[in-house]
Amino acid sequence: MDSIIRSAMLDFYPSTEHLPGLDQTDLDGFLKRFKKEAPPLMWAGVVAGALAYETSPILTIGKPARASKLSAEDRDRHADLIGSTNIYHVRQLIFVLKMMAGMAWGQAPEVRRALGLEPYPEDPGTWRTQ
């Protein structure tokens, strides 16, 4: 399952000549942390989003194949089109997947530097214990 999520997220945010994509960030570290920290419902949403992405090329580019088996060009078209499918429930699942992928991408120091934004320090995750 993790590889399907990873592959779908990479398709949404690929590297280009102008910006680093998710492949140039610590996506594995992000996913490991997310899986450990997120409530089950959130994780389930991302899993469902990845499955929807993986099984839906027929809806976007008319090919009855799994997204991860498509050519790079077809995957790029599929990633571009699936978020605007007319099937609302699929659109929502894709949004959850893309939201978490977008967080992984947008908070990555490599990406922020490339856009001229200050990288974030680590989130402390602390609280008052007394």
Add this chain to the structure above:
Amino acid sequence: MTHQSFMEGRTPYEIEVDYAVVGSGAGGSAAAIELARGGAKVAIIEAGPWRDPKDYPYSAYGGLRDTMDDWGSLVTMGRAFWPVIQAKLVGGTTVVNSAIAVRTPGDVFRRWESRYGLRHDPKMEEAVWAAQDRIERELFVSKASDAALGGSNRLALLGDARANMGGDRMDRYVRDCAGTGQCLQGCRANRKQSTNMNYIPEVIRLGGFVLSCAPAEKIVVKRGLAQAVVGRFVHPVTQKKGAPYRVSVKKEVFLAASVTKTPLLLRASGIKPRALGSRFMAHPGTGIFGFYEDIVDTNIGATQGWASVKHRLSHGIKLETLSIPLELAASRFSGGGRNLMERLREYRHCAMWIQACWAEAQGSIGVGPGGKPAVRYTVTRGDLERFRIGMRLVAEMHFAAGAKSIYTGIHGFPWQIGPDEIHLLDEAPLDPRAYIAVMSHLFGGAVMGDEPKHSVCDGKGRVHQVPNIVVADAAVMPSNIGVNPQHTIMGLATYFAQEALARA
């Protein structure tokens, strides 16, 4: 010890106070400080942890994890799934909102009487406004300075002036805003006056208690009166349950656990009037991005520094700025793959402004899977017609401010439209599924009214069935109000606390 955080073990933590206040957000903290200043012994019971500015997250991911209830995963169950935003930490949503202070418009009290059967009480109106006067002084309500405005708010002022939107810089509970653009993650610069920084510590100084990481499970009611609030501590990371606690009350329980949690807690306590969970209302909103030639850097400056309520009464619309961090814009921009990456190159050139709708739709709050809230809600056709008007106004403002193009996020619309295509918004879909909207202001679920058949509380927030339970958050409001509700919540909670002290 007057602050008790997560506690392991089986030995119960037990205290007795005059008043227990469940929830530490705008309503809970305003009630608690009024009661404590009145000489009462108060315990605040908060489900989430106590985080100070040094603990606040930087990223949106950290914000979801550390400050939101269930990572913000609650959505409306209706024709469309729109997120219902509520925080879970000491200070509640005041820690992670934009600190907007808007006085309760007088028409709100009259609407509550004419439409929702709450007899007009001039004392309530006077008390709410007097409380707001005091809170404005204590929490340094002020407008953002030029230096703290940031590019998005500056453009909004320009667009407003040119398009005559009748707006102004927002009044906010902020002392000398540093313009860091981190309102929604919690103000690490310690300028925002969220209640974890002022009223709650003062309650402790006045001899009160704070229990954090302590979700309330129920209110113990005997012979028609609340006796205690009970629950168990829960670890904020592992969610492991810790020691049980019992906060016994000599006088009353103030319930301010949030619009979605307050009705559930009443239900769990065996208090189930017919009106419980009904008349849930909101201000659903959606944003429009404007793209500008120059760099805007929407992530810098006051998160929400400009607003207009000019169209509140005429169209049921308010307009506001709202900055959005890169990691959220990344999913908000449409498309995927190389097209999306091209669009994201423009992030620093965009400003997002929103329209929020004074929606007429009413929903309900019930119990969902796992005992969590289930919010049933669908906007009406009339509400979506307001969306059209609001979005058109925002678009006009962007173009008046010099935007080259705008991105509406409406399903089926092109990625960007120019000034010549603005008329498309007049025909925008009347289907909620076409919009990416957020429910940020919530109301109702335990509403006040004179008639117990149609309400949960009386005009002083007292639950009809158990009169020493007072609902002191937005759940008590008979309707939405068309402006940011924090100041009204604080004013009402203060009034209810004053009435409780007078009863004692």
